[in-house]
Amino acid sequence: MNTLTLSTHPIVADRLTRLRDVNTTPEQFRGHVHALTLILASEATQALSLQDSQVETPLQAHTGSALQEHITLVPILRAGLGMVSALHLLIPQADVRHLGFYRDEEKLEPVAYYEKLPKGQASDCCLVLDPMLATGGSAIAAIDTLKEWGCPRILFLGILGAPEGARALERAHPDVAIHLCGIDERLNEVGYILPGLGDAGDRLFAT
Numbered sequence: 001m002n003t004l005t006l007s008t009h010p011i012v013a014d015r016l017t018r019l020r021d022v023n024t025t026p027e028q029f030r031g032h033v034h035a036l037t038l039i040l041a042s043e044a045t046q047a048l049s050l051q052d053s054q055v056e057t058p059l060q061a062h063t064g065s066a067l068q069e070h071i072t073l074v075p076i077l078r079a080g081l082g083m084v085s086a087l088h089l090l091i092p093q094a095d096v097r098h099l100g101f102y103r104d105e106e107k108l109e110p111v112a113y114y115e116k117l118p119k120g121q122a123s124d125c126c127l128v129l130d131p132m133l134a135t136g137g138s139a140i141a142a143i144d145t146l147k148e149w150g151c152p153r154i155l156f157l158g159i160l161g162a163p164e165g166a167r168a169l170e171r172a173h174p175d176v177a178i179h180l181c182g183i184d185e186r187l188n189e190v191g192y193i194l195p196g197l198g199d200a201g202d203r204l205f206a207t
């Protein structure tokens with residue numbers, strides 16, 4: 001099953017190039033991530049289901065629509081935080097469950113350091129947010145955690161992926177739709193995406 005969708009929006013291509021630029025300031029970087037996530041999320045959420053919803057207009061009763069599933073945003077700390085505000089603009093009723101993973105810099109494996117998912121109260125649908133899909137280890141581990149929690153439907157939204165990470169995530173979780181703004185050439189020997197944009201967390205948070 002092919003689960004990977006790449007945005008073809010021209011504004012995505014333009015903003016992605018600005019995002020990569022080494023001269024982009026953290027303030028500009030956050031703005032580009034916000035704009036990219038808005039477009040990406042608009043595209044990714046087209047697959048969400050609707051149900052009828054009653055509303056009273058000033059003139060009469062009307063049967064409109066509401067999202068059927070309860071949506072949970074799951075930013076992977078830290079860099080996923082940069083994508084939350086754009087999602088909240090589109091789905092203000094979404095709740096947020098943070099998952100903390102950092103990459104062990106030698107083994108390039110994800111190390112879990114934060115998880116507080118309430119037992120027995122799994123969300124209907126989780127949108128996992130992380131700008132970078134490098135080896136795929138962090139995304140795979142986050143999605144493992146959400147499936148153990150009991151979440152039946154999961155989408156992954158990222159800004160940039162490496163082919164290695166996209167393949168690994170597709171293999172590990174073929175039921176998860178992956179939405180990316182772009183996919184790059186490869187990983188370098190220390191697990192960074194090339195040409196990439198460097199360390200997304202450091203660039204977002206000026207560290």
Ligand code: PRP
Binds near residue numbers: 077139
């Ligand atoms: C970065 C990024 C992803 C992860 C991707 O996080 O935000 O979470 O690396 O790499 P992977 O696909 O090989 O797992 P990092 O560990 O640098 O933590 P940070 O967000 O706190 O900077």
Ligand code: URA
Binds near residue numbers: 194
């Ligand atoms: N994490 C990042 O922030 N950048 C990369 O290129 C790879 C992992």
